[in-house]
Amino acid sequence: EDDNVLHIGGIFPIGGKGGWQGGQACEPAVRLALEDVNKNSVLSGYQLKLHWNDSECDPGLGASVMYDLLYNKPQKLMLLAGCSTVCTTVAEAAKMWNLVVLCYGASSPALSDRNRFPTLFRTHPSATVHSPTRITLMKKFGWYRIAILQQTEEVFISTVEDIELRCKQNGIEIITRQSFVSDPADAVKNLRRQDARIIVGLFYVVAARKVLCEMYKQQLYGKSYVWFFIGWYEDNWFELNLDKEGIECTREQMRIAAEGHITTEALMWNQNINQKTVSGMTSEDFRQRLENVLRSEGYAIDRHRYPEGYQEAPLAYDAVWAVALAFNKTMSILEKQGKSITSFNYNNKEIADHIYSAINSTQFLGISGWVAFSSQGDRIALTQIEQVIDGKYVKLGYYDTQSDNLTWFDKERWIGGKIPQDRTVIRRVL
Numbered sequence: 001e002d003d004n005v006l007h008i009g010g011i012f013p014i015g016g017k018g019g020w021q022g023g024q025a026c027e028p029a030v031r032l033a034l035e036d037v038n039k040n041s042v043l044s045g046y047q048l049k050l051h052w053n054d055s056e057c058d059p060g061l062g063a064s065v066m067y068d069l070l071y072n073k074p075q076k077l078m079l080l081a082g083c084s085t086v087c088t089t090v091a092e093a094a095k096m097w098n099l100v101v102l103c104y105g106a107s108s109p110a111l112s113d114r115n116r117f118p119t120l121f122r123t124h125p126s127a128t129v130h131s132p133t134r135i136t137l138m139k140k141f142g143w144y145r146i147a148i149l150q151q152t153e154e155v156f157i158s159t160v161e162d163i164e165l166r167c168k169q170n171g172i173e174i175i176t177r178q179s180f181v182s183d184p185a186d187a188v189k190n191l192r193r194q195d196a197r198i199i200v201g202l203f204y205v206v207a208a209r210k211v212l213c214e215m216y217k218q219q220l221y222g223k224s225y226v227w228f229f230i231g232w233y234e235d236n237w238f239e240l241n242l243d244k245e246g247i248e249c250t251r252e253q254m255r256i257a258a259e260g261h262i263t264t265e266a267l268m269w270n271q272n273i274n275q276k277t278v279s280g281m282t283s284e285d286f287r288q289r290l291e292n293v294l295r296s297e298g299y300a301i302d303r304h305r306y307p308e309g310y311q312e313a314p315l316a317y318d319a320v321w322a323v324a325l326a327f328n329k330t331m332s333i334l335e336k337q338g339k340s341i342t343s344f345n346y347n348n349k350e351i352a353d354h355i356y357s358a359i360n361s362t363q364f365l366g367i368s369g370w371v372a373f374s375s376q377g378d379r380i381a382l383t384q385i386e387q388v389i390d391g392k393y394v395k396l397g398y399y400d401t402q403s404d405n406l407t408w409f410d411k412e413r414w415i416g417g418k419i420p421q422d423r424t425v426i427r428r429v430l
């Protein structure tokens with residue numbers, strides 16, 4: 001067995017239909033990172049080698065890929081994984097092999113649980129990273145009476161629980177919480193009945209198109225309403241697939257309903273595009289290299305045919321750097337004790353603990369921005385706020401949860417020319 005190689009396992013969602021096939025761009029990004037880490041000999045004399053397979057974002061298949069990786073030589077030192085469902089399964093089992101699991105594509109808030117997932121870290125922020133941003137905006141514009149409309153999916157259910165907790169802490173009243181499985185008509189009707197004006201919407205993009213058309217039909221849009229949508233849908237999502245998905249509104253009606261809505265999303269690409277990161281590349285350098293690799297694999301990038309996971313590719317690239325920097329730290333600590341990381345085995349909790357604490361304290365400037373982990377292994381990330389103005393997304397600002405700092409560009413526009421109110425205001429005629 002070649003003894004100057006450190007082996008890691010990888011589980012990527014490539015094929016299949018359900019969930020997120022983000023491995024399509026994230027596996028190539030990991031390949032670039034391995035190239036860079038080994039070229040820069042970050043592991044001083046050792047090479048990092050990846051053994052991986054496709055989970056199709058299916059937890060069962062992900063589990064069998066994990067067992068194949070663990071029951072076949074060479075022994076792996078940690079696991080990379082994507083998709084919330086696969087990370088849940090892999091991270092819950094991995095502790096039995098004393099393996100750290102680093103998830104580059106898992107947004108579920110349920111994963112922030114050190115009891116269930118004692119060795120899990122993620123470079124992908126939890127969906128709860130939007131919550132403090134939404135609360136900050138509500139307080140900025142004086143909205144203390146809000147409503148929630150959500151799809152009944154696990155990730156949105158746990159996100160709503162986080163929003164409820166933070167609203168309570170900030171004196172913001174949630175007047176109603178409506179949910180739907182696939183048809184939002186009744187839920188939207190209930191919003192109107194409760195005179196909801198400020199609404200946080202949590203659903204996947206297909207459901208979002210149904211909600212938007214329902215908003216148009218029931219006239220829950222325009223100058224008296226503010227909708228918060230999730231910001232990681234594709235840019236012109238509200239004009240796409242209308243026939244294919246049986247949306248009964250025209251593009252023009254969808255555009256009218258969408259005008260003015262606000263989105264929040266976690267930043268996954270370092271915004272300072274001239275800033276050199278730990279690899280020596282800027283995020284634009286990385287974009288060029290990744291797009292070249294994707295072109296060579298047949299994606300028509302120049303015709304905007306991107307693979308899934310393109311947005312999250314920096315998270316996968318940075319995950320490999322986090323592993324390499326943590327292994328480097330672990331190796332120097334072990335050497336001082338006359339030990340070697342290569343003597344790690346699945347029963348060796350001592351070395352596993354060294355790897356865990358090394359990752360836990362790893363911080364660096366990556367392609368996705370500053371990489372650091374919370375005590376629950378969550379990615380600490382900035383969020384970006386946008387608003388649809390004249391049918392196009394305009395950047396309104398950024399929010400840093402850690403420092404509670406809102407960078408605001410004063411670009412927001414209100415259809416009625418003034419900030420919408422969170423309730424009907426009865427003017428007392430004296």
Ligand SMILES: CC1(C)CO[C@@H](CC(=O)O)CN1
Pocket residue numbers: 019020022082083084085105106107108232312
């Ligand atoms: C922003 C998004 C699309 C959220 O889901 C992640 C996948 C998952 O959580 O399973 C990938 N990134």
